[in-house]
Amino acid sequence: MKIARLKKREVLKSFLVENFGIFLTILALVVISSVNQLSMGGTKSYFWRNLLWHFIGLIVFFVIFLSIDYRKITLKAVYLLYTGLLILIGIMDLFKTRWINLGFISIQPSEFIKPLLALIFSLEAEKASSSVLPSRVFLKLLLTMGIGILLIFITDLDYAFIIGVTFFTFLLFLGVPKRIFFSLLAVVILIVVTLGPFAWRHVLKPHQKGRIYGYLHPEKYASSWGYQMNQSLIAIGSGGLFGQGFKKGWSTRLNYLPAKRTDLAFSVWAESWGFIGVTIFLFLYAYLLYYTLYVSSMARDWLGKYLSFVIGLILFWQAFFNIGGATGLLPMTSIPLPFLSYGGSITISVYFLLSLLFNIAFKRYFFK
Amino acid sequence: MSFKLRKILKPQFWETRLLLAKIFYLFMFSLLFLRLFYLQIIKHRYYLRKAKERSVVRYVLKAPRGQIITSDGVIIATNRAVFQLYVDVDAIKGKEDKVFLRLSKLLKESFGELKERYAFGRKYSFGRVLLKRNLKWNEVARVITRLYYLPGVSIEVESERYYPWGKPYFHLVGYVARITKREYMRKKDQGYSIEDYIGRRGIERAFEKELKGRNGYIEIEKDAYGRLGKIIKKVKPIPGKDLVLTVRHRYQMAAYKLLKGKSAAFVAISPKGAILAMVSTPAVDPQKFIEGFSYREWRRIQKNPFHPLTNKVLMPYPPGSTFKVITAFAGLEAGVIKNVFQTIYCPGYFVYKRRRFGCWKSHGNVNFFKAIYESCDTYFYWVASSLDVDFLARVAKKFGLGEKTGLNWAEEKRGIVPTREWKKKVFKTIWYPGETLYFAIGQGYLSATPLQMARAYMAIANGGSLYKIWVVKAIRDPISKQEKYFSPVIETKIVPRDGRYFYWIQKALIETVEKGTGKAAKVKGLWVAGKTGTAQVISSKWLKERKGRRWEHHAWFVSYAGRTQPEIITAVLVEHGGHGGSVAAPIAGEFYKECFNMTSENRP
Numbered sequence: 001m002k003i004a005r006l007k008k009r010e011v012l013k014s015f016l017v018e019n020f021g022i023f024l025t026i027l028a029l030v031v032i033s034s035v036n037q038l039s040m041g042g043t044k045s046y047f048w049r050n051l052l053w054h055f056i057g058l059i060v061f062f063v064i065f066l067s068i069d070y071r072k073i074t075l076k077a078v079y080l081l082y083t084g085l086l087i088l089i090g091i092m093d094l095f096k097t098r099w100i101n102l103g104f105i106s107i108q109p110s111e112f113i114k115p116l117l118a119l120i121f122s123l124e125a126e127k128a129s130s131s132v133l134p135s136r137v138f139l140k141l142l143l144t145m146g147i148g149i150l151l152i153f154i155t156d157l158d159y160a161f162i163i164g165v166t167f168f169t170f171l172l173f174l175g176v177p178k179r180i181f182f183s184l185l186a187v188v189i190l191i192v193v194t195l196g197p198f199a200w201r202h203v204l205k206p207h208q209k210g211r212i213y214g215y216l217h218p219e220k221y222a223s224s225w226g227y228q229m230n231q232s233l234i235a236i237g238s239g240g241l242f243g244q245g246f247k248k249g250w251s252t253r254l255n256y257l258p259a260k261r262t263d264l265a266f267s268v269w270a271e272s273w274g275f276i277g278v279t280i281f282l283f284l285y286a287y288l289l290y291y292t293l294y295v296s297s298m299a300r301d302w303l304g305k306y307l308s309f310v311i312g313l314i315l316f317w318q319a320f321f322n323i324g325g326a327t328g329l330l331p332m333t334s335i336p337l338p339f340l341s342y343g344g345s346i347t348i349s350v351y352f353l354l355s356l357l358f359n360i361a362f363k364r365y366f367f368k
Numbered sequence: 369m370s371f372k373l374r375k376i377l378k379p380q381f382w383e384t385r386l387l388l389a390k391i392f393y394l395f396m397f398s399l400l401f402l403r404l405f406y407l408q409i410i411k412h413r414y415y416l417r418k419a420k421e422r423s424v425v426r427y428v429l430k431a432p433r434g435q436i437i438t439s440d441g442v443i444i445a446t447n448r449a450v451f452q453l454y455v456d457v458d459a460i461k462g463k464e465d466k467v468f469l470r471l472s473k474l475l476k477e478s479f480g481e482l483k484e485r486y487a488f489g490r491k492y493s494f495g496r497v498l499l500k501r502n503l504k505w506n507e508v509a510r511v512i513t514r515l516y517y518l519p520g521v522s523i524e525v526e527s528e529r530y531y532p533w534g535k536p537y538f539h540l541v542g543y544v545a546r547i548t549k550r551e552y553m554r555k556k557d558q559g560y561s562i563e564d565y566i567g568r569r570g571i572e573r574a575f576e577k578e579l580k581g582r583n584g585y586i587e588i589e590k591d592a593y594g595r596l597g598k599i600i601k602k603v604k605p606i607p608g609k610d611l612v613l614t615v616r617h618r619y620q621m622a623a624y625k626l627l628k629g630k631s632a633a634f635v636a637i638s639p640k641g642a643i644l645a646m647v648s649t650p651a652v653d654p655q656k657f658i659e660g661f662s663y664r665e666w667r668r669i670q671k672n673p674f675h676p677l678t679n680k681v682l683m684p685y686p687p688g689s690t691f692k693v694i695t696a697f698a699g700l701e702a703g704v705i706k707n708v709f710q711t712i713y714c715p716g717y718f719v720y721k722r723r724r725f726g727c728w729k730s731h732g733n734v735n736f737f738k739a740i741y742e743s744c745d746t747y748f749y750w751v752a753s754s755l756d757v758d759f760l761a762r763v764a765k766k767f768g769l770g771e772k773t774g775l776n777w778a779e780e781k782r783g784i785v786p787t788r789e790w791k792k793k794v795f796k797t798i799w800y801p802g803e804t805l806y807f808a809i810g811q812g813y814l815s816a817t818p819l820q821m822a823r824a825y826m827a828i829a830n831g832g833s834l835y836k837i838w839v840v841k842a843i844r845d846p847i848s849k850q851e852k853y854f855s856p857v858i859e860t861k862i863v864p865r866d867g868r869y870f871y872w873i874q875k876a877l878i879e880t881v882e883k884g885t886g887k888a889a890k891v892k893g894l895w896v897a898g899k900t901g902t903a904q905v906i907s908s909k910w911l912k913e914r915k916g917r918r919w920e921h922h923a924w925f926v927s928y929a930g931r932t933q934p935e936i937i938t939a940v941l942v943e944h945g946g947h948g949g950s951v952a953a954p955i956a957g958e959f960y961k962e963c964f965n966m967t968s969e970n971r972p
Contacts, residue, residue, distance in 0.1 A: 131381040173385050234422065237407045237415025250423040254591035275408040282401060289393050293386050300377055309389070320396055327403045 022291045029339040057351030064355035075123040082116045089151045098155040110159040111345035122306035132175040158333040166317045215331035232326045236270040243274030265340040295361045304360040311353045425590045428561040431581030434608030442617035447527040451503040454496040459520030535651040536624035539679040542570025543654035574777045581608030612842040614642035622962040623647040631943040633680035633818045640856035641835030648680040684783035684815035688901030689743045690926045691810030698763040699751035708736035718749035740876035741884025752808030761787045767824035774836025786813035821926045822939035829934035832862035885949040889957035898927020900948035920944035925952035929960045
């Protein structure tokens with residue numbers, strides 16, 4: 001027993017040394033997050049609350065990293081959690097809310113769908129590990145995801161959309177049977193063509209349609225639908241190469257940027273630190289993504305490979321939709337950016353994903 | 369320490385997909401990266417400008433326009449503080465009727481008129497619309513206490529141009545008007561703001577650069593809720609410079625009084641070319657350009673057959689007999705008149721190349737002096753019959769005719785001094801010798817402005833120095849009180865072949881007033897010399913057929929006067945006035961009396 005413990009400590013040491021780069025990267029990202037929240041000026045409470053969330057996230061991280069072995073997570077438990085969460089979201093749908101307000105904090109349950117779905121997908125795929133998913137498993141996963149999406153869709157279109165995109169890409173990487181893939185493609189195209197115009201006219205709410213307008217013509221609708229997009233573009237563009245400086249950005253300081261602490265936190269960063277700051281952030285983030293692929297390649301079992309891969313996908317799509325929205329590449333969505341956006345749910349869920357990632361990276365040393 | 373890894377799981381298909389994922393991430397991140405490069409590097413200036421437009425409000429601090437002061441210290445153009453009611457076009461969009469209805473009750477004005485003024489202001493100028501100017505105290509109080517329900521309405525204290533003397537100075541000083549859209553587009557780089565005034569006509573236009581000063585501005589941060597924050601930048605306005613004119617207020621007012629009711633031009637200059645008075649009638653009150661005309665008033669001004677907007681001092685007219693002194697000078701120079709006492713018989717006409725050129729009456733024997741003081745045409749026909757047209761034109765040009773006088777105003781015209789070349793260019797025919805005869809008595813193609821004629825007589829009076837005409841004596845900086853003085857500039861010096869030529873002409877001009885056609889200008893105790901002129905608008909034959917003022921002759925009188933030596937040179941032109949001797953000469957005489965205080969008995 002003593003030897004085993006000793007060995008574990010030695011392993012941890014070597015693990016830390018070998019993965020020093022990624023720890024530094026995550027530290028840098030956390031620092032960026034704090035500096036960014038501080039640079040928004042106004043009350044400092046957000047800065048401290050953000051730090052508090054990171055601290056809580058770190059506790060979650062260490063607890064899970066040190067105490068749980070990802071290989072011991074059972075499919076049954078995850079399904080159970082998933083079902084519970086879906087019931088919660090279902091109840092919330094009845095009240096037409098996406099937040100659970102606990103007084104001092106509010107939680108966004110849909111945020112936790114992602115890690116749970118990641119676990120379900122990886123566990124199911126592991127059972128049938130081959131280059132192409134069997135049709136049965138594929139349809140089962142599609143259904144699992146579909147139910148979640150449908151429930152989230154009612155209150156939170158953006159989350160439903162990003163979950164759909166993330167896990168569908170994951171399925172593509174897992175290997176979709178060709179026949180099913182093409183028939184599915186045909187069905188989707190058919191649905192879009194026939195129901196699309198109907199949805200545009202009757203289902204989409206004005207503010208959702210407005211986002212499309214704002215995306216297509218940010219300056220024409222500068223005072224209505226395009227306001228967020230326009231202000232975000234001005235903030236980013238006025239940053240220039242070196243940025244306007246810490247706490248100096250006009251858009252941030254004078255409150256022109258809406259949702260600057262959450263959805264448009266990236267624009268704040270871009271305005272304050274310019275293209276150089278943005279480049280640094282993108283490189284750090286890209287390195288994190290690269291690391292997920294590296295872990296996936298090095299993992300000793302299928303569960304580890306799939307899980308680390310899907311963690312990367314989740315992080316990637318979150319960032320892509322957020323930054324794409326802020327820069328006007330994509331329509332505006334209210335999807336937070338890991339590390340930059342303020343928010344309890346997103347921070348905890350990101351730390352949870354990271355803990356799983358490092359768990360995988362760490363546990364590979366213990367395969368016998 | 370090394371670990372033995374028992375199971376190495378590296379299936380090929382998964383490695384391929386990881387590679388695909390790597391490429392996918394790289395591609396997508398490159399998209400973001402390029403987009404950010406585009407926004408932050410390529411479009412940086414554009415977005416920075418937009419950010420500034422959005423978050424910085426800029427208030428223009430208008431520079432007070434320079435004052436215009438006469439040489440005897442009377443302020444003729446100044447600024448006064450007034451309350452102005454402005455309406456912001458964007459802020460009242462969609463609420464116009466509501467706001468105007470409330471305003472019409474508060475200001476006790478008709479709703480329709482307010483709306484009309486607003487529409488007019490929107491059409492011709494940028495920025496806020498000046499709806500009502502010069503508000504009274506009680507109006508200010510009524511509006512300001514109700515501003516909360518008048519969105520987009522603001523009252524501001526502004527310095528506005530004020531012309532205390534009105535009509536007499538209209539053509540001399542000109543006026544200011546709000547900058548038009550087109551002018552603004554052209555001049556915004558020169559520091560004009562959209563609510564600026566710009567000089568129109570006269571001194572206000574010619575000295576716009578000096579009078580304008582430079583606007584300052586103040587830049588204040590504005591946050592998303594419209595609250596103003598700290599001042600980023602403040603640039604103080606530089607007030608415009610004051611102009612001290614050579615014009616004397618007393619002369620100007622005297623001249624205007626004499627010309628009132630006529631369609632006439634009057635200019636008085638000093639022997640060194642400084643303008644002492646410049647009046648053109650009928651005139652318009654320049655203050656009206658700031659207060660605004662009603663539609664009917666403006667129509668009346670535009671339809672007025674006597675053109676109140678034109679400065680007649682700078683418009684060309686046939687100079688008539690007043691030109692004869694130049695012909696006389698040319699005759700002396702060319703040696704045609706060998707002896708000034710040589711007489712020519714005037715039977716009332718002159719025959720040249722089998723054509724009859726009429727004189728206005730039969731003068732009998734005339735010599736050089738009599739020809740001028742009796743204004744005998746025959747004598748000058750005789751002179752001109754041996755003169756070459758180009759030579760005569762050259763002499764006329766030497767006296768400044770056909771050229772700008774150096775005043776440098778845009779409204780100044782050159783007039784015409786015909787030459788062979790000119791005729792070929794304009795009429796595509798050769799010069800007929802008979803036309804030289806008309807030219808010699810100031811008719812035909814020749815035309816000159818009253819100012820040019822006064823200047824030519826100035827050269828005669830001062831012995832041949834043709835000074836540039838100037839009107840601003842000094843430019844004064846209102847802050848440092850520094851003054852920049854101007855001094856007369858000689859353009860050309862006319863050097864006659866014989867020093868007595870000017871003396872003879874001067875003698876003839878004195879005789880004109882003593883016993884000739886210009887007797888009406890005689891002033892006891894003063895030394896007046898001048899020449900009358902009656903310029904035909906159409907030939908006398910035609911005049912008999914057409915009655916009406918429109919075809920009457922223009923009456924001229926160009927003269928100079930002084931106690932011991934020439935002090936003032938004047939040119940009077942009464943449009944369609946009739947005979948120069950009976951209409952124009954008395955005006956000059958009265959003016960001299962007024963100037964030299966000859967009306968009071970206790971003065972010589």
